[in-house]
Amino acid sequence: MDLSGYQRCFPSSQIGTTMLSHAQAPASEMTIDSAPLNSFHKRLTLFSSGGPFLDGYILAIIGIALVQVIPAWQMNDWWNGLIGASALIGVFLGGLIFGNLTDKIGRKLMYTIDLMAIIVFSIAQFFVQDPWQLFVLRLLIGIAVGADYPIATALVAEFVPKNWRARLLGGLNAMWFVGATVAAFVGYWLLSLQDGWRWMLLSSAVPAILILIARATIPESPHWLVGKGRHQEALDILKKTIGEGATLEGITAHDPNAAKLSTAKAFKLVLTGGYLHRVIFISIFWTCTIVTLFSIYAFGPQILALFNLQSGDEANIGYGLINLFFLVGNVVALLVVDKLGRRPVLIWGFILSGIGLLFLALFPTAPLGLIALAFAFYAIFNGGPSILEWIYPNELFPTKVRATAVGLCTGTSRIGAAIGTFATPLALTHLGLSGTMWIAAGIALLGAAVSFFMAPETKGQNLEEAAALHA
Template identity: 45%
Template sequence: MKRKRKNIVDDAEFSGFHARLTVYSSGGPFLDGYILSIIAIALIQIRPQLHLNTTWSGLIGASALIGIFIGGFMGYVTDKFGRQLMYTIDFIVLIVASILQVWVQTGWELFIIRLILGISVGADYPIATSLLAEFSPKKQRGLMLGVTLIAYYIGSTVAYIVGQVMLNIGPNAWRWILASSAIPAVILVLLRMGTPESPRWLLQKGRKTEAEKVLKQVYGPTASLQDIVMPDGSTGKTSYFTLFMPGYLKRTLYVGLFYMAAVAPLFAMLTFGPEMLASYHLFEGASGYGAAIISALFLIGCIPALFLVNRMGRRMLIIVSFTGMTVGVLILGLFPHGPLAMIFVGFVLYAIFSGGPNVMEWLAPNELFPTEVRGTAVGITTCISRFGAVIGTYLFPWGLENFGIGPTMLVAAAVTFGGLIVCVLLAPETTNKTLNAASQPESVSRRKSPAP
């Protein structure tokens, strides 16, 4: 019997190239966490100086999220024109916008600049995660894409600490606090230079010679185009309509809705972490450090999920995770004035169990859609999620002011429970499948299944 040829891309050993690409691709999530969290500290000084009311505080807190919603549509651009080119351009825009925050004088100016920051971050999600997924070996794909989410919480934690320390500079410290995001962005632009284009994307565009050159550069002289044969059912055409066609519509709804249910309460908590902790009378006078601790708990929750995503399986992991998250936030809503230990348990449960959805947020869309619409899928599902996150972040301070922390967190519990229902009804299983197999629509998979 003829021995099946080992696929050099899917079965590759984890290499230095994979490690570097994982770090570089994690830059967008790191800056996302940093930018969305640093505003929470800066608002302490911004509110009185720019005379912001609750409405404007909510708008500025949500501005970067609105930008991420818009930037998600750039997934279509990266599918049309390539991953590598946009991989650097988006961060250059982010650097300029970060620095411009030093000179803002009104709420409107700050809103617009942070909108641009969000667009840059949102554009990076489909660019970087698609590139990473298309180079990942199947056994390490969950780990590599999951690490990018850990970078988000590292960025968030660092932002709270940096912001709290920099507040001591003076009454205008907030300008330099906001501009500080330019520093990691500059470092990442320099690191990303020279990253190769995705050979899957090149092949899908008919650029076979370039694709084979990249394969040999990364995997060695024995690599060939046979290692990235396009999956059955692949059209080669980039179109938004593909995401809503039979076979993919269910996947689009699943990723978009569970993503939205996961981040809507989460981003509101991170953006207004100090106000939320003050409502629970925790870390008064040093709420930035308290928010950093909460963010660090979310980071810790991602670590076991990275290793369970293959052992437990994608579907079971996300269902169990949403169950634990719902219980945690429900405790925070039912016992707003309860014992400190009870409140801490609620935070810990929500943060630790958030690890499952966090790991799946970029793993799922990159696995469930083919190369020609992979970036588009990441972008569109990010847009769906950020729509909920914008609403949650905008309404969170309003809810605290008008209803208090208890009812506000009960609403968050209802949203999280909705995510659990979505996962039970729609979550597929793609554990241990190659990227080609995982991205095939159900109709193609059924046609290929042998008759009983």
């Protein structure tokens, strides 16, 4: 057992007696932070990653589906951008509304409701006949996905050991790229079918059903239960999930009035004092990370065609390979984030990915090999900011408003992403490829600047330490 982590779980007045008695304590005695990683933690993380997987799948599949939908419905740039951005608008609403509801009624119940909604709306997409119908359904799917983010990430943050928290939370975001990669190859396969786009959009119901079944075995968060005064129930869950020697040490007994915290008061707490500074920081860096990312995913085949990659098989295969580069970048960032720290991984990730976009802006007609290399450079180094989308929000806010804060930050980041996704086809038409890439590079470098001045370092801290406001 890591003694330094064990000491931090106790108030200072107990440190002396705790250290003296530690050698006599049963070897199996443990807290959430000091527990070894076990099969339950891995299962929880895998099942929780279903939300990010579906988000990546849903957004990437529309980029390929639009290749068939646009000529079939003779859609203009307005509807093209609106449908591409519809799920992002929904994520904004879902995160904003259901993050707070998750803090009120618990993580477990919301953990399954949102998936049921994704299944129903995904199936309904198969039958749409007009652009407005597709827009509405993708908006509703986005709301359900936005609800899942604060639910699933809060559960992982509140269950896993301290030394594994960053890697497992960051791993959730990596699954976004797994979902997008799978969607790229599924979409490529289904393009050969007449009205293959309908099957593409329907296909998101399949993983959603599997994830829904798997999540039935996941219990409520002990942190949330303690915050509601349900200590025995929390202890029973810990004994089942991390071992019979589990204790509630290290879980702060939150304000007993937290259970009665109104929606208005929850948002007020998140938007006041030092927490407002954190909301602003997270919202800006998250927005800067995903504006360019989501635009490339929503319109990847169209963008690649402009880079001398002809539309059709060549562009779609290139689209799938870019997805793999994004995934590689996430894996590399996960391996170094606990060694290098949150700040350097975030700041240098923005700088280096921005350089890749800058090359594309300066040399849009460069040889195909250099274009591919620049895209790979951007995709790989975007992994740093990407994995921190889930690490920072869950570490920087207390349990009683964690899901509210994560939902708020998710929602605000999606406003910019939705605007960027909606504007991408318009920008490509009116500013050209080079002008669009200049804007993308500027957004990445803005993220680096904001992170340099605002990003805190939470490496090595437990949840209570990371969320604490310091004078």
